[in-house]
Amino acid sequence: MVDGFRPATLQEALDIRSKHDCLPIAGSTDLMVQKARGFALKPDFGKPLLFIGHLPELHKISIEKDQIHIGAGVLLTDLLNSDIIPAIFKEAVCLMASPPSRNLASIGGNICNASPAGDTLPYLYAVDAQLVLKSARGERTVSVDRFITGPKQTDLAKNELLTDIIIPNKQFDVNYYRKVGQRKGMSLTKAAFQGMADIDNGMVADIRITFGSVAPTIVRSRDIEKSLIGIFAADIEDKVSEILERYTPLVRPIDDARSSAVYRKKVSLRLLEDFLRKISKEK
Amino acid sequence: MKIDFILNNQSQTIDVHPARRLLDLLREDFGLTSVKEGCGEGECGACVVLMDGKAVNSCLVPAGNIIGKSIVTLESFKKTERYKMIESCFLEAGSVQCGFCTPGIVIATESLLTENPNPTDEEIKEGLSGNLCRCTGYNMIFKGIHLAAERGNGLW
Numbered sequence: 001m002v003d004g005f006r007p008a009t010l011q012e013a014l015d016i017r018s019k020h021d022c023l024p025i026a027g028s029t030d031l032m033v034q035k036a037r038g039f040a041l042k043p044d045f046g047k048p049l050l051f052i053g054h055l056p057e058l059h060k061i062s063i064e065k066d067q068i069h070i071g072a073g074v075l076l077t078d079l080l081n082s083d084i085i086p087a088i089f090k091e092a093v094c095l096m097a098s099p100p101s102r103n104l105a106s107i108g109g110n111i112c113n114a115s116p117a118g119d120t121l122p123y124l125y126a127v128d129a130q131l132v133l134k135s136a137r138g139e140r141t142v143s144v145d146r147f148i149t150g151p152k153q154t155d156l157a158k159n160e161l162l163t164d165i166i167i168p169n170k171q172f173d174v175n176y177y178r179k180v181g182q183r184k185g186m187s188l189t190k191a192a193f194q195g196m197a198d199i200d201n202g203m204v205a206d207i208r209i210t211f212g213s214v215a216p217t218i219v220r221s222r223d224i225e226k227s228l229i230g231i232f233a234a235d236i237e238d239k240v241s242e243i244l245e246r247y248t249p250l251v252r253p254i255d256d257a258r259s260s261a262v263y264r265k266k267v268s269l270r271l272l273e274d275f276l277r278k279i280s281k282e283k
Numbered sequence: 284m285k286i287d288f289i290l291n292n293q294s295q296t297i298d299v300h301p302a303r304r305l306l307d308l309l310r311e312d313f314g315l316t317s318v319k320e321g322c323g324e325g326e327c328g329a330c331v332v333l334m335d336g337k338a339v340n341s342c343l344v345p346a347g348n349i350i351g352k353s354i355v356t357l358e359s360f361k362k363t364e365r366y367k368m369i370e371s372c373f374l375e376a377g378s379v380q381c382g383f384c385t386p387g388i389v390i391a392t393e394s395l396l397t398e399n400p401n402p403t404d405e406e407i408k409e410g411l412s413g414n415l416c417r418c419t420g421y422n423m424i425f426k427g428i429h430l431a432a433e434r435g436n437g438l439w
Contacts, residue, residue, distance in 0.1 A: 004301035025345065032304070040311065040320075041334050042303045043345075049301055051347045077337070098392065099412025100331050100338040102309045185412030186326060204340040239433050 002192050004049035005241045010057040010134070012161065016050055018136040018159040025054035026073050027104040028095070029114045051108060052161060061085065063169050070165040072108025079107060088175040088196065089167075090122045095179050096120075098186045107163045114148045117213040117258075119179065121148070122194035124167070125218040126208035132164035133157070141166075156196050172196035172206070174282055175273045182258075189213045190259035191268045195275035199233050199282045208277070214253040221250055238282035244269050290348045291315075291359035301347030308329045308346060309356060317357035318384040321415070328414030331387040332356050332395075338394035340413070357386040364394060368435045371426070378427035380418035388414050392428050400439040401432055 003060035054186040058073030129144045176195040181187030192212030198205040210221040253264035284301040309315040323325035325340040333355040395410035
């Protein structure tokens, strides 16, 4: 068996992907840990590796037609150093792992790893990020909530690679992000909350609410969001308990080594409450 | 897989499995034992080396990802003026006790000061957030880095 492939171009990578059963690997910060076998042993991946992290085609960040295109291989450090990436997204990225890991890890890897606790995901779900999936035959675009089908599961076909992430080039009027972890630095997420809204003439014109790490995938309800549009921001205050009640059944965390279901649920709903009260104070 | 890379300013060509950890290559094949294995999962920072000038966890880097890269470990970094400044400031501040975390801390300090020569307290904590030390309680390390930043005018 071949140990691995290191193509020079994206096209070459797609050709290899169409001919071989192989595992795409970029920054490798998640995969090397998942497949680790202990001190001084090489991780066992069970199939040849397809190295794609170095491909220049996957490292661009650009604005096209009012949308931000982010190459799947863009490093977390590069997201933080970019003038184009929205500040509210950077808030989540700068709390991921530590600088030496952010110098390796890619945004595409965080998406394809599809962890319920993936820290780029609450934002990407909230803005309906579109993912470009390429194969030797062509390409398709899917939204992130359709791409991730379950914990650690995606819709990526065996001949495809995630090449670009497309997000709107837009700042919301109200921006709120909180990650709850064991400590400030180098922490894995117990619960994450992302809230964003636009207020127009005192009324809610757009609102996005997502929860991370409290269900098999990121939680978002378009129905509840839609029902809040058109309400005067000041009136949100009176609706807090009603809105919390509607989200209660959707937030369904588990007990694990990192936290308890009871704590995760309580803190998630309290963060939602805090966000709603922040909106109600907007003019 | 054939791997061409630069190690401590010297070109190297090796033939290894591309999943082999950079940490093991450095320690086992090249005898560079300043690079320590602590956790083996990117949490402790004891194995941190410079890759193209930036701190990375060598336990998380497969050999296939170092092709064309420049890797620097403490063995060569210690010959620089910047290292000497960090060393004297760490000595003065008492930043080293058992020493196991120190190579990683020194490399993380170099990476931090290269990017930000005048870090605030908070930026130093953030820059070193990937390095664990079980002895010092960190305050002496932060103080050592502060001193190096203060006195290292022009070095970074």
